[in-house]
Amino acid sequence: MKEEIIIAGFGGQGVLSMGKILAYAGLMDNLEVTWMPSYGPEQRGGTANVTVILSDAPISSPVLDTYDTAVILNQQSLDKFESKVKPGGTLIYDSYGIHRPPTRKDITIRRIDAMEATFDMKSAKTYNMIVLGALLGVRHLVPLESVMTGLKKALPERHHHLLGVNREAIVKGMQLAGDC
Numbered sequence: 001m002k003e004e005i006i007i008a009g010f011g012g013q014g015v016l017s018m019g020k021i022l023a024y025a026g027l028m029d030n031l032e033v034t035w036m037p038s039y040g041p042e043q044r045g046g047t048a049n050v051t052v053i054l055s056d057a058p059i060s061s062p063v064l065d066t067y068d069t070a071v072i073l074n075q076q077s078l079d080k081f082e083s084k085v086k087p088g089g090t091l092i093y094d095s096y097g098i099h100r101p102p103t104r105k106d107i108t109i110r111r112i113d114a115m116e117a118t119f120d121m122k123s124a125k126t127y128n129m130i131v132l133g134a135l136l137g138v139r140h141l142v143p144l145e146s147v148m149t150g151l152k153k154a155l156p157e158r159h160h161h162l163l164g165v166n167r168e169a170i171v172k173g174m175q176l177a178g179d180c
Helices: 015-028 075-084 114-121 124-139 144-154 157-179
Strands: 002-010 032-039 047-055 067-072 085-094 108-112
Touching: 002 015, 002 075, 002 124, 015 032, 015 047, 015 124, 015 144, 047 075, 067 075, 067 124, 075 085, 085 124, 108 124, 108 157, 114 124, 114 157, 124 144, 124 157, 144 157
Parallel strands: 002 067, 067 085, 085 108
Antiparallel strands: 002 047, 032 047
């Protein structure tokens, strides 16, 4: 098993955190992992993406030109990365802020309404966990318990009281992916 993933959106959407948590979850599952963030000088509002590779064999390079799975959170990222999903791959996108949906016919496209789900949960801060849950619901890369262990490792201890609501958000995202 080898999965090459790009998660892309604006800074402030939790893109890098999602990648870090997914990478930690892979480590908890004894997978080989790379995590390579990329972002502009702006912390919030600029573009950000992270490449994560999960594999049961050694990974030769973290640098990729194409991806098995792309998780896209804004139009700018969709325009940049839609063509870089391998034929037969998967593109997951949040419909919020996308004015031109993906059009490729040789990949699986899954639309999720993660921003709407944050309104249902009454917590905008759960957005990235809903999106991560949708990714896990579509691709089944690592078990939920590994993700929760990775989340606990990624979150500062002062925020561990939020683990429950984050778990709810991940499960909500998994449910969204199942309803697509």
